[in-house]
Amino acid sequence: MIGTSARPARRPDSAVWPGGVHWAALGVAPRWKDQETGDCAAVLSPVLGPATASEPYRRYPAVARQRGETALVVACTGAGERRHNVFSGTVAPGIHLPDRYGSVSANLLPAGASPELADGLDHAEHDLGTRLLNRPPDTWFRLTYRKESGSSRPGVTRMWPPPGERELRPILVDGLGAPVAGVWMLAGGSSRWFVVPHGTDQRLLVEWLVQHALPAYVPGALTRVRSPLVRDPAFATDAEARLVETIAEEQRAHERRQTELQQQLDALRAVADPLRYGLLFGTARPLKDAVHDVLVAAGAAVTRLDDVYGIKSADLLAEYGGCRILIEVKSANNRPPQTLPDKLLKHLNTWL
Numbered sequence: 001m002i003g004t005s006a007r008p009a010r011r012p013d014s015a016v017w018p019g020g021v022h023w024a025a026l027g028v029a030p031r032w033k034d035q036e037t038g039d040c041a042a043v044l045s046p047v048l049g050p051a052t053a054s055e056p057y058r059r060y061p062a063v064a065r066q067r068g069e070t071a072l073v074v075a076c077t078g079a080g081e082r083r084h085n086v087f088s089g090t091v092a093p094g095i096h097l098p099d100r101y102g103s104v105s106a107n108l109l110p111a112g113a114s115p116e117l118a119d120g121l122d123h124a125e126h127d128l129g130t131r132l133l134n135r136p137p138d139t140w141f142r143l144t145y146r147k148e149s150g151s152s153r154p155g156v157t158r159m160w161p162p163p164g165e166r167e168l169r170p171i172l173v174d175g176l177g178a179p180v181a182g183v184w185m186l187a188g189g190s191s192r193w194f195v196v197p198h199g200t201d202q203r204l205l206v207e208w209l210v211q212h213a214l215p216a217y218v219p220g221a222l223t224r225v226r227s228p229l230v231r232d233p234a235f236a237t238d239a240e241a242r243l244v245e246t247i248a249e250e251q252r253a254h255e256r257r258q259t260e261l262q263q264q265l266d267a268l269r270a271v272a273d274p275l276r277y278g279l280l281f282g283t284a285r286p287l288k289d290a291v292h293d294v295l296v297a298a299g300a301a302v303t304r305l306d307d308v309y310g311i312k313s314a315d316l317l318a319e320y321g322g323c324r325i326l327i328e329v330k331s332a333n334n335r336p337p338q339t340l341p342d343k344l345l346k347h348l349n350t351w352l
Contacts, residue, residue, distance in 0.1 A: 038063035041221035042072040049075040049095025071191040078106040078141045079198035106141035115172040124216040129171045137199035283331045
């Protein structure tokens with residue numbers, strides 16, 4: 001729990017809070033076991049998801065609901081013993097959501113997975129995703145939201161909540177588009193659970209909570225403690241509001257421009273990649289074709305001598321700027337063989 005007052009709290013157990021987070025320096029006061037949690041601004045669960053049936057957690061969202069605030073949770077998933085089965089692959093411990101809303105499971109991704117930012121993120125979500133990409137955990141997990149099964153009457157099975165009513169929205173996705181970090185929300189935004197991989201830098205999460213998540217989702221908590229980080233739009237001056245909108249528009253324009261440039265780069269690579277591949281790894285006819293295409297792209301007029309005169313000597317005749325050059329195309333895995341100079345003599349004997 002991250003509290004909203006400056007009352008002293010016990011120091012965390014180093015085994016539970018790796019790295020020794022310096023709470024005061026980050027502008028927060030934590031709550032531990034047997035302490036009041038109703039005045040907390042958020043829940044940070046760095047090992048497993050919070051025990052939603054326990055009294056400390058139940059008091060936090062209940063009081064937040066009375067204040068009309070969003071219950072904000074950051075839960076790490078994937079810590080603990082992993083198991084393997086033929087249906088789900090390697091599964092790590094997930095997190096349990098409150099009430100009957102189900103759970104989020106975690107499947108281990110292969111080493112070297114490279115997540116990307118999902119589309120449609122708000123400012124705080126975008127910042128969290130960027131921080132995770134800049135300081136990634138040791139392991140990524142594919143996240144799956146599993147709804148709890150129930151029955152409305154004997155013999156009839158239904159899902160709770162109804163399909164589509166509550167979803168895990170991705171913040172980062174893997175190469176297949178599956179979420180590896182995301183946010184689970186209740187209707188109306190009364191609760192937001194940000195799910196990130198176990199092993200995420202705890203300082204990163206606390207800094208993000210204080211600097212971005214609380215101003216965006218729970219500004220009332222900052223108001224209660226007279227925090228200088230209060231960013232409630234209702235308190236902004238006209239000049240501030242205009243500048244905020246300008247910054248947002250600049251960011252959108254930058255993202256649009258970046259998308260356009262990436263599309264141009266992809267188009268250029270689509271042309272250049274086959275040539276590069278042929279020159280680097282081709283042999284026989286594919287290598288000759290790659291050399292031919294490169295010379296043509298450079299403006300030379302190229303004749304395939306094998307097609308005109310049969311296989312005698314030399315593969316290509318290139319004409320450029322009044323010069324004519326015979327080209328023999330050869331490939332070698334390691335050092336070129338010492339017999340290659342003999343090919344030049346063969347050219348002389350054949351064509352002169």
